[in-house]
Structure formats: C-alpha cells, structure tokens
Amino acid sequence: MEQYNQDSDDLGRQLGVATREWRRITREFDDLAAHWSAMAEKLLPGYSINPDQHPSCIQMKGNASGRSFSLYFAPFMLNGKMFGQIVVTADSGPVLEAAEAARLLIDGGGAIYDKDGSLLHGQESDLGRYTALCNIFARVLAVPL
Numbered sequence: 273m274e275q276y277n278q279d280s281d282d283l284g285r286q287l288g289v290a291t292r293e294w295r296r297i298t299r300e301f302d303d304l305a306a307h308w309s310a311m312a313e314k315l316l317p318g319y320s321i322n323p324d325q326h327p328s329c330i331q332m333k334g335n336a337s338g339r340s341f342s343l344y345f346a347p348f349m350l351n352g353k354m355f356g357q358i359v360v361t362a363d364s365g366p367v368l369e370a371a372e373a374a375r376l377l378i379d380g381g382g383a384i385y386d387k388d389g390s391l392l393h394g395q396e397s398d399l400g401r402y403t404a405l406c407n408i409f410a411r412v413l414a415v416p417l
Contacts, residue, residue, distance in 0.1 A: 307398075357376075
C-alpha cells in the first residue's frame with residue numbers, strides 16, 4: 273500500500289488530475305469498445321464482444337467460440353498514474369463462480385498495458401487493439417471450468 277498522504281492540498285490536486293484523466297480514459301475506452309465489437313464481427317467468426325448500452329461503457333459481454341465472458345471497466349491508480357482497468361471473467365457454468373481470464377490497463381491516449389503497468393501496445397494502434405482483443409479471447413478459452 274502506498275504511504276498515507278498527510279498533505280490534503282497535494283492530495284486534492286492529485287485527485288483532481290486523476291478525475292480529469294479518468295474522463296479522457298473513459299472516452300478512449302468507449303472508442304475501443306466500439307472498435308473491438310466491429311473487429312470481432314468482421315474478422316473473427318464465432319467470436320463476439322458487445323458494449324453495454326450506458327452512455328459510458330463500463331461492462332461488455334462476449335462469446336469466445338461458445339464460451340461466454342464478461343468484461344468490466346473501472347478506474348485504477350497505479351504508482352500515482354490513472355488508468356482504466358479492464359477485467360475479463362470467463363463464465364464457468366451455473367454452479368461455479370466466474371474465473372478471471374485477463375486483466376489489462378488502458379491510459380488516456382489509448383495505450384494498452386499489462387496489469388503491472390508494463391506497456392503492451394502504444395497509443396491507438398489498430399494492430400495493438402486487435403492483438404489485445406485476440407488475447408482476451410484466447411485467455412477466456414484457456415480458463416478451466
């Protein structure tokens with residue numbers, strides 16, 4: 273856990289910056305969600321991912337070759353930097369709980385990171401977006417029941 277911040281003015285500034293960055297990230301994720309949905313429909317028969325119908329996408333449902341999954345999106349601060357955290361859970365049937373399949377981060381410029389903050393794909397790269405989507409599908413299929 274990060275050290276407790278005693279400076280309320282500094283902390284207030286940090287939170288204000290985080291809020292503005294979160295707005296940028298949500299706009300970026302809305303674009304990414306629409307892009308993923310279109311790419312899956314066009315390029316990957318048997319696979320789908322669809323954003324929810326809220327103004328800002330915070331959840332998506334998908335299907336990887338018959339295996340249902342859910343994707344959740346929420347703010348996440350790592351080492352003082354604001355990200356959007358993408359958590360993918362694979363459905364495990366009616367008796368078992370859903371299991372985590374993938375966890376990624378996205379920043380306000382569209383760059384995609386691993387859960388530890390290491391860069392996977394640069395800003396708004398179509399190839400990077402497609403590769404991330406394919407990895408999500410592959411990771412869903414790799415989760416045992």
